[in-house]
Ligand code: SF4
Ligand code: SF4
Ligand code: FES
C-alpha cells in the first residue's frame with residue numbers, strides 16, 4: 001500500500017522492540033506505523049503519506065501506547081527505538097483511536113450512499129475497523145455548497161474533508177505548484193486556491209488519489225460507477241516513454257478511470273501520474289476512432305469487416321512485385337514488432353522493417369553507459385538535465401527531480417535552449433541549439449567533482465548534436481558513480497530498438513522505387529517528422545495497408561485500413577526509456593470492428609501462407625524472447641506487474657542506423673522541435689483535458705520577435721529545406737534567441753513538416769504572413 | 773500597497789523573526805493599513821515581498837480574525853465574549869451594539885453606512901475590566917455597559933477617519 005513506506009527488514013542496523021507482546025525489528029529511523037505494517041499490524045492513518053513528505057501529525061489517527069511515554073503517541077511520527085514496548089490494541093490505544101474517529105466524523109456528512117469514494121474509502125474502512133460506532137454530537141453539522149469545482153477536472157466536497165492536509169502538501173511539496181492551501185480555521189477550514197482560482201496545473205489529479213475521504217473526486221468519473229461495479233487492472237501508460245504504472249478502472253467493457261497504482265512502482269512513477277496519463281483515456285473513443293475497416297480500390301471506398309480487410313491487405317501485399325516495407329510507429333508493441341519481423345523473414349520475405357523514430361547510431365555510445373531507473377534521482381547529489389524540457393515531455397520525471405531538490409538537497413542543473421518547467425528549482429545553463437557540446441564539457445567537470453551524479457539527457461536534442469552525445473558518453477563513463485537516464489522521445493522506441501529495428505532505410509528505399517507496398521503499424525508517416533518527404537514517396541501507386549486506432553493522414557489515403565485496438569484494449573509490452581519492459585493489459589473491449597494489432601499481424605501471416613507458430617500475444621513475446629538478444633528470456637511471467645529492466649544495448653548496437661550527415665548551416669533561425677504531451681494529439685482528443693488545449697505556435701524570445709519585427713498578434717510562415725508551415729507567433733521569456741520553438745505532435749503537424757525524417761538540425765526562414 | 777512599500781516596512785523588523793514565514797503576518801497587517809482590508813493585489817504584493825506563494829499568504833490572512841479579505845467598516849469594534857466578560861454582561865453589550873448597527877446577533881457585521889464593524893473577540897486579557905471592548909488595534913477599554921458601548925460608537929462615528937488602518 002502506498003499509505004505506508006516500504007521497510008527493509010533485512011537491512012543493517014535493525015532495532016528490536018516489542019509490538020503487542022511480540023519481539024520484532026525494523027531498521028533504525030523507521031516510523032512506528034511502517035514498522036507495524038511490515039509486521040502485519042495495521043495502525044490506522046489519514047494524514048501520513050511518506051511519498052508526500054515527512055509526517056506532520058495533523059489527524060491524530062495513529063495513536064498508540066508506548067510504555068514509559070506520557071499519553072498516547074502518534075505512530076506516524078515516532079521512530080522505532082531499541083526495546084520500546086508498543087501496544088496498538090490496548091484499551092488505552094483503542095480508546096484514543098475511537099475518540100479521534102468520533103471527532104473526525106463529528107462534522108462529516110456521512111453521505112456514503114451518494115459519495116463516489118464509498119466502498120473504496122479509507123475513512124469508511126477505518127471507521128468500521130477502528131471506530132466506536134457511536135457519536136455524542138447532536139448539534140448541526142457544518143455546511144458548504146456541494147460540490148465546489150476546484151478545477152475543470154476535480155470536484156471538492158468540503159463537508160467531507162477531514163483536514164489531513166495531504167492534498168495541500170502534494171501541491172506545495174510534491175508538485176510544488178504553490179496553489180492549494182487550507183484557508184480559515186476550525187470548522188470553517190477549507191481547501192482552496194488563491195482567491196478561489198481554478199486549480200489548473202499538470203499533476204493535479206494525484207490529489208484525488210491521496211485524499212483519504214470523498215472530498216476530492218474526479219469530475220469525469222463522478223457518479224459513473226460504484227466500487228462493486230468495477231474491476232481494476234494494472235497496466236502501463238502508453239502516452240509517453242516514461243511508462244508510468246497505472247490502474248485501469250473498468251465497467252461495462254470500458255475504461256472509466258485511470259489512477260496511480262495503489263502499490264506504486266517506486267522505480268518509475270512512485271504512484272503519481274501526470275494529468276494527461278490520468279485523463280487522456282477520455283479521448284480514446286472519440287470521433288476520430290476507427291471502428292470499421294476500409295478498403296479503397298478501383299471501385300472506390302468501402303467499409304467492410306476485419307476478415308475481408310485482412311484478405312484485401314493480403315492481396316495488396318502479395319501483389320507487390322518488389323519487397324514490402326513495414327513501418328512501426330512509436331506505440332507499436334514489442335509483440336507487434338516481433339511478429340512484423342517474423343513476417344519479414346517469412347511470409348513477406350525480403351521486407352524492409354523500420355520504425356518511425358530517431359536514428360540510434362549517434363546515441364549508441366551514450367546508451368551503453370551505466371543507466372539508472374528514476375528512483376536513482378532521489379539518491380543523487382547532482383542532477384543534470386541535458387536538453388529538452390522533461391516536465392512537458394516526460395512529465396513524471398519532474399516530480400522526482402523536485403523531490404531530489406526539496407527533500408534531499410540535491411543540486412539541479414538544466415542545460416539547453418530553454419529553462420523549462422523546473423526553472424524555479426534549477427540553475428539553468430543556457431546553451432543555444434547546436435551549442436550543447438561546449439555546455440557538456442563544462443558539465444563533465446562538475447560531474448567529476450561530485451559524488452553521485454545523475455544525468456538525464458534528451459534523446460532528440462542529443463541525436464541532433466552527435467558530438468555532444470559522444471562527449472556526454474565519455475563524461476558519464478569517466479566517473480564510475482555517474483548514472484544516466486534517457487529522456488526518450490518515443491513511447492516504445494526502446495522496445496523497437498531492442499529488436500534491432502532501425503529508424504532509417506525504409507523511406508530511402510521507397511524513394512528509390514525499391515518497395516512494392518507499405519504496411520504501417522500504428523504509424524502515421526504523413527504526420528511524422530519528414531512528412532513532406534514521406535508524402536512525396538507515397539505519391540506513386542504504392543499500396544498502403546494501415547493498422548491504426550484513429551483516423552489520420554495515413555489512413556485517409558491508405559488502400560486498406562484495419563482498425564486495431566488501443567493500448568487500453570489489448571495485451572502488449574512496452575519498453576520504457578529507462579529500458580523497463582512492462583505489460584500493457586487489456587482493459588476496455590474497444591470497438592467491435594477493431595482487433596488487437598498482434599492478432600491482425602498473425603492473421604496476415606496465415607493469409608500470406610506462412611503462419612507464425614503462435615496464436616497469442618504472450619506466446620508471440622515468448623518466441624521473440626527466445627530469438628532477440630535485446631529481450632532475451634522476456635515473458636509475461638518474467639515481467640509480473642512491475643516489469644523488468646532489460647540489459648543495456650551494446651555500444652555498437654544499431655551502429656548503422658544513422659541519417660545522412662547534415663551541416664546545420666547558418667541561414668535563418670534554428671528550429672527547436674519541442675515535445676509536450678499536454679499539447680499533443682492524444683491530449684487534444686480528450687475532452688477532460690480541454691484546459692490544456694492550445695493552438696500550435698511559433699514560439700520565440702522577445703529579442704527574436706523584435707529582430708523579426710513581429711508581435712504575438714502576427715502569423716508567420718516558416719520555411720526549411722524540408723517543408724513549410726504557417727503558425728501564429730507566441731513570445732516567451734527565457735528562450736534562446738535566434739531560434740523558433742514549435743511543438744511536435746499537434747494536429748496540424750507543423751513542426752514535422754519542417755523537419756527531415758531523421759530529425760537532424762534544421763534552420764528555418766521566417767516571413768510575416770498576416771498581421772492582425 | 774506595493775511590494776516595495778511592504779519590503780521597506782519589513783526590512784528593519786526582519787531580525788525579530790527567526791523563521792522567515794513569521795514575516796507574513798506583520799506584512800499582512802501593514803498591507804491592510806491602506807484600506808483597512810486586503811485586496812487580491814495586496815496579497816500578491818505580500819507574496820512578492822516575502823517570497824511565499826499568494827495562496828499561502830491568503831491562507832495566513834484567512835486564519836486570523838484581525839486580517840480582513842473583505843471590506844470592513846472604518847472602525848472595527850471587537851467585543852469580548854469570553855468567560856469573565858460574559859459573567860459581567862458581555863452578551864448585553866454585544867446585542868446592544870449589534871442592534872444599534874443593524875447587524876445580526878449571530879455573526880456581527882458592518883453597518884449599512886460602512887462606518888462601524890462589530891465583531892466578537894475571545895479573551896482580550898482585560899478580565900479585570902470586564903466587560904471590555906477593543907477598537908481597532910487601540911488599547912482595550914472597559915468596563916462597558918450597553919449604554920457606554922452605544923456612546924462609544926457614536927463617538928467613533930463622529931471622529932475623523934484614521935490615516936492608517938491598524939487593526
Ligand atoms: S480534501 Fe482530502 S486530502 Fe485534502 S485535506 Fe481534505 S481530506 Fe485531506
Ligand atoms: S508521465 Fe508519461 S507515462 Fe507517466 S502518466 Fe504522464 S504521459 Fe503517462
Ligand atoms: S497519521 Fe499520524 S497523525 Fe495523522
Ligand code: FES
Pocket residue numbers: 852853854855856857858894895896897898899902904
Ligand atoms: S474574558 Fe473578556 S477580557 Fe478576558
